[in-house]
Amino acid sequence: MNALVTAGDEMLASGEANPKVIIDCKLDKVFYGDFLAVRDSHVPILKGHITGFIGPSGCGKSTVLRSLNRMNDLVQGFRFEGKVHFHDQDVYGSGVDPVVVRRYIGMVFQQPNPFAMSIFDNVAFGLRLNRFKGDMAERVENALRKAALWDEVKDKLKASGLSLSGGQQQRLCIARAIATNPSVILMDEPCSALDPIATRRIEELMKELKEKYTIALVTHNMQQAMRVADKTAFFSVEISKSGRTGYLVELGDTQQIFEDPREELTKQYIRGEFS
Amino acid sequence: MSGQNPSLPENETAVAPQLQRSWVERRALRSALLSGVAWIAAIIASIPLFSVLYGLIVRGGHRLSLELFTELPPAGFEEGGGFGNAIVGTLVTVTIGALISIPIGILAATFLGELEPDGRVAQAARFCAKTLTGLPSILAGVFAYAVVVLTTGTYSAPAAGVALALLMLPTVVLTAEEAMKMVPVNMKNAAYGMGCTRSQVIWKIVLPTALPGILTGVMLAVARAAGETAPLLFTALFSSYWFVENGHAELMAPIASLSVLIYNFSGMPYENQIELAWAASLVLVLLVLLFNILARVLGRKKV
Numbered sequence: 001m002n003a004l005v006t007a008g009d010e011m012l013a014s015g016e017a018n019p020k021v022i023i024d025c026k027l028d029k030v031f032y033g034d035f036l037a038v039r040d041s042h043v044p045i046l047k048g049h050i051t052g053f054i055g056p057s058g059c060g061k062s063t064v065l066r067s068l069n070r071m072n073d074l075v076q077g078f079r080f081e082g083k084v085h086f087h088d089q090d091v092y093g094s095g096v097d098p099v100v101v102r103r104y105i106g107m108v109f110q111q112p113n114p115f116a117m118s119i120f121d122n123v124a125f126g127l128r129l130n131r132f133k134g135d136m137a138e139r140v141e142n143a144l145r146k147a148a149l150w151d152e153v154k155d156k157l158k159a160s161g162l163s164l165s166g167g168q169q170q171r172l173c174i175a176r177a178i179a180t181n182p183s184v185i186l187m188d189e190p191c192s193a194l195d196p197i198a199t200r201r202i203e204e205l206m207k208e209l210k211e212k213y214t215i216a217l218v219t220h221n222m223q224q225a226m227r228v229a230d231k232t233a234f235f236s237v238e239i240s241k242s243g244r245t246g247y248l249v250e251l252g253d254t255q256q257i258f259e260d261p262r263e264e265l266t267k268q269y270i271r272g273e274f275s
Numbered sequence: 276m277s278g279q280n281p282s283l284p285e286n287e288t289a290v291a292p293q294l295q296r297s298w299v300e301r302r303a304l305r306s307a308l309l310s311g312v313a314w315i316a317a318i319i320a321s322i323p324l325f326s327v328l329y330g331l332i333v334r335g336g337h338r339l340s341l342e343l344f345t346e347l348p349p350a351g352f353e354e355g356g357g358f359g360n361a362i363v364g365t366l367v368t369v370t371i372g373a374l375i376s377i378p379i380g381i382l383a384a385t386f387l388g389e390l391e392p393d394g395r396v397a398q399a400a401r402f403c404a405k406t407l408t409g410l411p412s413i414l415a416g417v418f419a420y421a422v423v424v425l426t427t428g429t430y431s432a433p434a435a436g437v438a439l440a441l442l443m444l445p446t447v448v449l450t451a452e453e454a455m456k457m458v459p460v461n462m463k464n465a466a467y468g469m470g471c472t473r474s475q476v477i478w479k480i481v482l483p484t485a486l487p488g489i490l491t492g493v494m495l496a497v498a499r500a501a502g503e504t505a506p507l508l509f510t511a512l513f514s515s516y517w518f519v520e521n522g523h524a525e526l527m528a529p530i531a532s533l534s535v536l537i538y539n540f541s542g543m544p545y546e547n548q549i550e551l552a553w554a555a556s557l558v559l560v561l562l563v564l565l566f567n568i569l570a571r572v573l574g575r576k577k578v
Contacts, residue, residue: 074467103470113461116484125479126469173465180469 022047024085033077038063041248043233052229053218059235060246061218069105070098106182110189112169114161122161126180147175167198184214203228232257234266335553360517364531369500371436380447388455407445415441416506430529435511443496450492454485487574494570498563504534533559
């Protein structure tokens with residue numbers, strides 16, 4: 001381990017007013033088969049914060065994000081060294097059900113992916129999955145309001161989720177994710193398929209949502225990280241004979257990362273010297 | 276090359292460029308020719324269906340009446356009569372075939388499309404299904420004869436159902452698998468991300484989303500089975516009586532069907548029977564057409 005990789009731990013030690021770590025992510029090595037995809041990436045996710053993951057493509061930021069709720073289990077050949085703790089429990093511990101983990105750590109994907117069912121059923125899906133017994137209509141309305149979509153769809157809840165525009169679909173996916181009240185929402189480039197106006201709406205939404213939820217956000221858009229993230233993790237990629245391996249370069253307050261980065265690599269990336 | 280391409284302008288300031296299509300140019304001619312050939316081929320391809328329909332309407336149309344659906348087939352020199360029992364028989368045998376092949380087919384497709392798409396078992400099963408599509412239908416009849424008719428000791432609707440199921444199965448499996456593969460990975464990921472187990476993903480997301488495609492396959496299989504004759508000859512045989520007689524349905528007995536009726540009556544020396552065969556052909560084609568239209572309607576329905 002070198003100085004770079006302990007950046008995250010340092011930040012914890014220096015700390016701030018109320019740095020409760022909700023997901024303690026210490027990935028030392030992540031493999032897909034024999035291929036080392038990510039190394040030395042320790043990214044603590046702080047409660048009530050938005051943690052932005054930035055970096056050039058192929059730097060493993062999505063891989064790290066998807067390790068947090070075990071979505072990588074679906075990829076053949078995935079294995080890792082290190083640990084991921086959620087509320088001090090080992091997410092990969094024996095006996096831990098990945099299905100249950102994902103009910104606490106929800107996810108919003110790059111491509112809006114509503115189910116081929118009505119708007120109402122999309123939001124109610126997770127509730128029904130968890131055998132929710134209360135007032136379904138109220139919960140669905142709340143989730144849609146929180147996702148800033150209610151006014152646009154309240155008259156057509158029976159319409160197909162796929163009939164909405166891209167930006168609306170993505171907000172529907174966010175409503176679907178928050179309907180079950182997860183603790184953490186992982187967002188994997190949620191705006192990259194959207195136009196600038198829809199992107200702005202989703203960004204405002206993220207800022208509102210962090211009052212209640214913790215968000216980890218992968219973005220290829222530095223300005224987006226600057227606008228919404230409280231903490232920013234910068235990843236980079238090194239190319240060796242065996243392939244491209246991503247790693248965490250620097251982690252800190254967003255302002256510090258963008259205005260006064262400690263690492264030369266971060267400086268170059270922020271200045272746009274490579275992407 | 277130069278003959279095929281419009282001459283490129285020498286420089287920008289030359290005379291105003293010619294943008295109109297030039298019909299003497301070789302590539303424009305070739306394009307028009309190919310479009311014409313494709314049109315003619317498309318028309319030729321649809322001639323058989325329309326000529327068959329036309330022939331059937333001309334020859335069998337005038338016999339269409341309510342009587343056909345309510346009366347039993349006439350014997351020898353009898354006048355009039357109908358083939359109500361054959362319509363019922365076709366529906367009964369096809370229903371039995373569907374009840375056997377649809378559940379097995381969809382479950383097999385789930386295995387092929389979702390559970391173990393690249394496994395050895397899946398590859399073997401897929402190969403078998405594809406081979407089965409080309410199975411001569413008479414062999415399906417022979418198979419059902421050996422397995423069901425010989426063991427039960429009688430020609431029957433279930434025996435015919437087994438033969439038809441064998442013919443329907445590959446269509447159901449292959450189209451259902453294809454429909455399930457069309458469900459976007461994104462959508463499945465979303466379901467996993469919501470905390471779905473694998474079986475929940477299949478039951479709540481994959482199957483409902485793929486349903487229109489699956490139903491299309493089922494309807495095509497049903498349409499094919501309804502028109503089959505050869506597999507019924509050794510299994511259903513024929514009957515001149517109603518399937519339900521005096522409020523009692525005898526399952527384990529020979530049963531009538533439209534296709535076998537056509538086969539039997541078309542070879543008879545009586546004018547009445549031959550006319551009935553034409554009318555039955557028309558009804559059968561309309562039935563198949565109905566299933567095909569249903570397949571299209573169901574396939575188009577989204578959400």
